[in-house]
Amino acid sequence: MEPSKYQSQGPTELPFDQEEKVPPAFNIPKSVLVVCILIIAIHAALTELVSRDTYGWVLGVFSFIPLAYDIPTNNLLHPLSPYWSPVTYGLLHADWMHVGVNVMWFVAFGSPLARRFSSLKFLIFLVLATSAGALAHYVFHMGGTVPVVGASGAVSACMGASIRFAFTPGRMRGDATNAPALSLLQSLSNRGTMIFVGIWFAVNWLFGSGVVPIPGFEGGIAWEAHMGGFLFGWLGFGWFDGNRARKA
16 A cells, blocks of 8 residues: 555644545455355364264265265155255365365455355355356266265356456456456457466366376365356356446
8 A cells, every 4th residue: 555645744633534544454255254154163063073973974964966866865864965965065175174275265256256246146146156066066977976065166156257357458456346347258258368267177177187186185176066166157247246337
């Protein structure tokens, strides 16, 4: 922040409407903060407060398991789990590193969207994005038995939505809330957008498919869920961005 022009004038008080506003140390939207706290609290409870058997039951009922849609419901731990698991899997995580990475990226890319959308629209966006990630994973893993957990589908959707205004020509840096947004067709012809999309998909496939191993990481990565969420955010951004007049 540039020095105030009043700083050299001694202790003279500024008029009320000219006083400098000091930004808060952590400028995180409440909706983003609530989701982060919920994710952390759930993982803490499952790892520190419940038994191993209870943890297994929660994983079986609330994680996303493709096989649940291909067998009779009476063979499931809960007959209704196929209805809520495409959303609830996003609140579960494999370990604390998984939690930390998703929370960090969610704060970075979810915050600009939370400021552009209303709280209700942002929540609906996250629910649908998480479901889109589950659907994409199911398409590639029908009958799969490995549980899928993590908020990466929603985080990827936030990244996909953000590119609709991150590469707008002439956008003021740091003004994500009021930045004009590209239409879908404009984003498809925007060089910066398409380079980012290409690199993002390539990196996710290389690491997610195991072509390039991640040192110290033993679990699989549901890269298809990442891509499903990303595409939902990129293609569906206009449904949620209320001020359509801001389009560039």
